[in-house]
Amino acid sequence: MDFVSFLTSWLFDGTHWTGSDGVPARLSEHLGYTAVALAIAVAVGFPLGAAIGHTGRGGLILVGAANGLRALPTLGVLTIVVGIAGIGLVPPITALIVLAIPPVMAGTYAGIRAIEPITVDAARGVGMREWEVLLRVEIPNALPLIFGGVRSAALQVVSTATIAAFVGVGGLGRYVFDGLAVQDYAQVASGAVLVAALAIIVDVLFIGLQRLVVSPGLTSAKSKGTSS
Amino acid sequence: MTWVFDHLGLLGGLTGTHVYLALVPLVVGLVLAIPLGWLASRSRPARAVLLSVSGLLYTIPSLALIVVLPGIIGTKILDSVNVIIPLTIYTVALLVRSIADALTSVPATVVAAATAIGYRPLRRFASVEFPLAVPVVIAGLRVAAVSNISLVSIGALIGISGYGVLFTDGFQLGFMTEIVVGVVATLLLALVADALLLLIGRLLTPWTRAGR
Amino acid sequence: MIEFQAVTKRFDDGTVAVDDLNLSVDPGRITVFVGPSGCGKTTSLRMVNRMIDATSGTITVDGNDIRQSDPPLLRRGIGYVIQQAGLFPHRTVVDNVATVPMLAGWPRHKAKKRAVELLETVGLPAELGEKYPAQLSGGQQQRVGVARALAVDPPVLLMDEPFSAVDPVVREGLQDELLRLQDELGKTIVFVTHDIDEAIKLGDKVAVFRTGGVLAQYDKPSELLARPADNFVASFVGRDRGYRALGFLPASGLPIGELATVELGATAVDARSALRDGWAVVVDGARCPIGWVSEKHLATVDGEISRDSSLSGGSLYDVDNGSLRSALDAALSSPSALGVAVDSTGAVVGSVTADDVLSALAAARTAGEVPQ
Incomplete structure (x- = not known):
């Protein structure tokens, strides 16, 4: 297969693994953008989703907004932000944050709303204060869906950070665009494969983290819930 | 606004391409996902395999898939198939789960009743199980349609037409109007597709509104 | 112990759920609120621990007007058992039972020790403590719900249709268990049900509510069967009430004949x-x-x-x-x-x-x- 030999010839070339445009440097740029954007998106989206989920007020607006934002073309958002703020790191990261907030917020909101009303009633009934209801009952029970939201946000950010290279910043997407510019297909394909691998690794890491953090009582509840 | 009126021809052409590139994967994806979803609803091992494979495929960033395809299947880099195939893959990945879940949730009593009346399995699937799964399938299609319409733009990065061209051109020329028009057009198209699917769903499932 | 004085609850949409309720719950006894759906029995119960606040009137617990107390603190001092138990799915059985002691600031080991004791009190093996609610049967969950309510030994228990979601055989066992427990503990229990047989079996006194939140009759079960206040109560307590009333007459004077x-x-x-x-x-x-x-x-x-x-x-x-x-x-x-x-x-x-x-x-x- 010449596709594989393409890849191996590029990936096993030692010169591609050093320097400011080497794989380690590009990878850490990519992860850097992802981490910063995701952290800010969680810092904004999680409390908003939790507050709206807890009070039940503004839920329709939130769901509508989240659906609307999903229809936004990533490339359009990216180029608009660059058009407004100019070239640099801020525009792509802003675009990544805008894209990551809706899934985090919608996941948190949906997770809290999906809890049986009787469970929340019991929490108040045994004498929990509102913040205790939220922190000790609603959020722990919403964790599977919260993680779902953060996971899809993370994937979207990893994927969109690739496109961000189009507006002139670093990250693994550079290989794709630089390769396309000079018709170096081996470089394009290698960049794409690296991004795909990164996305899968990030996804698997989140699944593992979710297993660690989510109460086993919720997973067994799920398997029982579907059978009844 | 004047820019829009001066370029109606261009916009019309882009809309046609964009709709084509988003619609074909939706239809092909649905046709492929029905048997796969049925299989996943029937056997536990098949379900495990199909759902993890579709989860994995869904994880792969669209740009990566689009630029890698020519190397794998030997198409030209500018071929629109390079966009259609990834979007089809995403559509299948999304719908297999919806269809499997929808079919699993058809009440066993209904299936038993259909069998007792004398339906053979294939006919029973077509006239009882699948129609009952339609609301969930439509919900899945709505998500897939909106996400396809938004993703088609990525194709512009490798030179495939659609609204995405407005973003790449606008960016290179530093012309904001063009980008904004592209974003608005994408949103409008997504809205129209969503509304159409909602309507089709309602027409196909009159019983869901009976007695409510 | 618990006093309702001219208590009315009108919801925002104008419906009157409870209409001028005057009632005094005897300490150390089981009082059952019974009636058809929409009769205000659950609303009346939930006003006691301020899950719902009355529109007008006064409720006192142990002589204290509940409006003076902070709702969470009030609730921690009143056991609360609800339909389907309402256990926290993300916590083990022991952690569920230990919830109130932990809220009250007990050290963790003491709270857990108390929880394990309580499992035994409600007739559950201690091994169940490490399971999650989803791994329990409906009847077991309900017992855990009772244990959770008893955790800080509150003098008052509110029970809102606690046994309505379990099957009839299990329900009967849970009812007997509650009566046995009550013999030991002597709590002041307010119990809501729509099932008149359950009311008659469990209640030391029974309050029958009619639709619209009006108290129709408040009496001992035997009186309710023998002397229903009006046609509504008569039809609600049912057709065989004459026969069932025999259940409250002791047979001590009955002649015992010979038997081969x-x-x-x-x-x-x-x-x-x-x-x-x-x-x-x-x-x-x-x-x-x-x-x-x-x-x-x-x-x-x-x-x-x-x-x-x-x-x-x-x-x-x-x-x-x-x-x-x-x-x-x-x-x-x-x-x-x-x-x-x-x-x-x-x-x-x-x-x-x-x-x-x-x-x-x-x-x-x-x-x-x-x-x-």
């Missing part, structure tokens, strides 16, 4: 000679009843009388604690028309007849124990 008995293992010939009026009860070595033999039946038996060769009997009447209802049922369900009376060890002491039960009822009427 035959021991297991006796020959058919011996059995035949022991018959009285054509019937005899087969008993085991401890004189506990096994079944009946009759003249006609003995003709078909060869050799010894065994468990298999005796006819199955009816219900038994316990001479020490039985009511007229159980005496009448024993007589009516017996193949010989003689009810078998047993003592507290289960040994046969004699017979009762339906006629005697009816005479005893007539005597009770004359004595004024039964309202006309």
Whole structure:
């Protein structure tokens, strides 16, 4: 297969693994953008989703907004932000944050709303204060869906950070665009494969983290819930 | 606004391409996902395999898939198939789960009743199980349609037409109007597709509104 | 203990859920709120721990106006058991039970120790403590719900249709368990149900609500059956209320007649000679009843009388604690028309007849124990 030999010839070339445009440097740029954007998106989206989920007020607006934002073309958002703020790191990261907030917020909101009303009633009934209801009952029970939201946000950010290279910043997407510019297909394909691998690794890491953090009582509840 | 009126021809052409590139994967994806979803609803091992494979495929960033395809299947880099195939893959990945879940949730009593009346399995699937799964399938299609319409733009990065061209051109020329028009057009198209699917769903499932 | 004074609840949409409720719940007793759906029974209950605030009127617990207390603190001092238990799915059984002690600031080990003790109190094995609610049956979950409510030993328990989501057999077990627990603990319990039989079985006093949140009658169960205040209560307590009311009349004065008995293992010939009026009860070595033999039946038996060769009997009447209802049922369900009376060890002491039960009822009427 010449596709594989393409890849191996590029990936096993030692010169591609050093320097400011080497794989380690590009990878850490990519992860850097992802981490910063995701952290800010969680810092904004999680409390908003939790507050709206807890009070039940503004839920329709939130769901509508989240659906609307999903229809936004990533490339359009990216180029608009660059058009407004100019070239640099801020525009792509802003675009990544805008894209990551809706899934985090919608996941948190949906997770809290999906809890049986009787469970929340019991929490108040045994004498929990509102913040205790939220922190000790609603959020722990919403964790599977919260993680779902953060996971899809993370994937979207990893994927969109690739496109961000189009507006002139670093990250693994550079290989794709630089390769396309000079018709170096081996470089394009290698960049794409690296991004795909990164996305899968990030996804698997989140699944593992979710297993660690989510109460086993919720997973067994799920398997029982579907059978009844 | 004047820019829009001066370029109606261009916009019309882009809309046609964009709709084509988003619609074909939706239809092909649905046709492929029905048997796969049925299989996943029937056997536990098949379900495990199909759902993890579709989860994995869904994880792969669209740009990566689009630029890698020519190397794998030997198409030209500018071929629109390079966009259609990834979007089809995403559509299948999304719908297999919806269809499997929808079919699993058809009440066993209904299936038993259909069998007792004398339906053979294939006919029973077509006239009882699948129609009952339609609301969930439509919900899945709505998500897939909106996400396809938004993703088609990525194709512009490798030179495939659609609204995405407005973003790449606008960016290179530093012309904001063009980008904004592209974003608005994408949103409008997504809205129209969503509304159409909602309507089709309602027409196909009159019983869901009976007695409510 | 708990006092409702002119309590009204009007919801935002204008519906009146509870209309001018005046009621006093006796301390250390079970008070049941019963009525059809929409009668305000649950709303009345939930106003006690301020899950819902009354629109007007006053509720006091132990003499203190509940409006003066901070709702979370008030609730921690009142046990709360709800339908389907409402356990926290993400916490183990022990952690669920330890919730209130932890909220009250107990150290973790003390709270857990208390939780394990309580599992035993409600009749659950300690091993269940490490399971999650989803791994428990409905009846077990409900017991955990009761344990959670008892955790800080609150004097008051509010129970909102706690047993309505479990199947009838389990429900009966849970009801018996609650009565046993109440004998030990002597809590002030307010119990909401839509099931009049459950109300009559559990309640020391029963409050019947009618649609619109009006209290129709508040009385002892026996009074409710014997003297319903109006047609609504009469129809709500049901068709067999005359018969069920017998359950509240002690049968201590009932004459006990003689009863022929035959021991297991006796020959058919011996059995035949022991018959009285054509019937005899087969008993085991401890004189506990096994079944009946009759003249006609003995003709078909060869050799010894065994468990298999005796006819199955009816219900038994316990001479020490039985009511007229159980005496009448024993007589009516017996193949010989003689009810078998047993003592507290289960040994046969004699017979009762339906006629005697009816005479005893007539005597009770004359004595004024039964309202006309």
